[in-house]
Amino acid sequence: MGQLDGKVAIVTGASRGIGKAIAVLFAQEGASVVLAARTEAESPDLPGTIHATASQISLAGGKALAVKTDVRFDEEVQSLVDRTVAAFGGVDILVNNAAAQFPTPLKDISMRRWDVVLNVNLRGTVLCTKLALPYLIARKGAIINITSRSAVMTGKRHDGGLAYGVSKVALNKLTLGLAEELRPEGVSVNAVQPKTAVATEGVLRAYGGLPTYKTVGPENMARAVLYLALQTPATRTGWIGFDEDLRAETGAW
Secondary structure, three states, X not given: OOOOOOOXXXXXXXXXXXXXXXXXXXXXXXXXXXXXXXXXXXEOOEOOOHHHHHHHHHHOOOEEEEEEOOOOOHHHHHHHHXXXXXXXXXXXXXXXXXXXXXOOOOOOOOHHHHHHHHHHHHHHHHHHHHHHHHHHHHOOOEEEEEOOHHHOOOOOOOOOOHHHHHHHHHHHHHHHHHHHHHHHHOOEEEEEEOOOEEOOHHHHHHHOOOOOOOEEOHHHHHHHHHHHHOOOOOOOOOOEEEHHHHHHHHOOO
């Protein structure tokens, strides 16, 4: 039996990278997984779609549903939640992983791009959470937000750009506040961030291969998220930290 047998999970940004790794691991652990992302067709330099992820899960004997979703738009997120409930009966776990970034200094970034980053990374997380919340409360579920070390980095370096870092600072505050709001409802809310670069398709494209400094695989993040998906307000909520620190603290994987 898997650790998530009978559970239903929504994972945004599940076409590739960290989101895909989370979805695949959740399915291996017995969850029915709903894959949300904008990507339905592969681009020449960035492989991966929600349908390819769903096919991989299905071929391995898991349950997956791919739903094209742009988390900026109310009607698309409402459709995502409605289709999840229609297919699987409810929602136990929400992983807010979808993100946008433009590694551009403030003086050079357009306001349109700034708004895209904030709308995907922050508003999209709020919207997905708000619309899934009645079902998460009904099942005393778990919310896991994927944040970034950009939220805590200082100096001139801003991984993903300043807009990206600002959105992740706000996401951390959202995690803390929502954990307290939902504690009486029995829903845990936590956030995990990679301690170092994750060797995703996007990173490989950006660097033309692996960066020269240390990287970890997306599976490292997936295991941390699995651990947090099993938590309740009594065991862990309002936690924000690095995947490797969680591993060292808990010995969970």
